[in-house]
Amino acid sequence: MDYESLVMEACALLSETDCRFFVGGFGQRDWRLDVAYDLSAVLEQLPSLLVGLRTGTEAELDLYSQGVERTLKFTRIGQDVVIRCRSQTSWAPNPETEVMSSHDLESMFVRLANDFATSLELVNPCISSLPPFRDWRLGKA
Secondary structure, eight states: OHHHHHHHHHHHHHHHHTTOOOHHHHHOOOOOOIIIIIIHHHHHHHHHHHHHHTTTTOOOEESEEEEEEEEEEEEEEEEEEEEEEESSSSSOOOSEEEEEHHHHHHHHHHHHHHHHHHHHHHOOHHHHTTHHHHHHHTTTO
């Protein structure tokens, strides 16, 4: 099974539990994302996003589910990352940009991977033992 299929299967399993996925920002406290579809979309893009953050190259995160339809663009400037939110719906981000330290942003995504893999281990140890989930549990996203 390829990476994307594993992520989709794992998110489907976690969506059957009390697992929650929370994202907020750009003037909206809760984007009301779900585990089965939205978290899967984020995790599918996580490896390339982390490469971009670590190398200082621009990266994007496309939250493409119907009703959400937002793209986050990450641009490194010194020790910070400027995150620009572009909406493809009537919702408008306010502000359009937010800034985080590159260290804090990378740590947040590594923690997401770790929490995901740890939760998955409780639900399905067989899938959680596969790469990359095994490494994620060890904080190696």
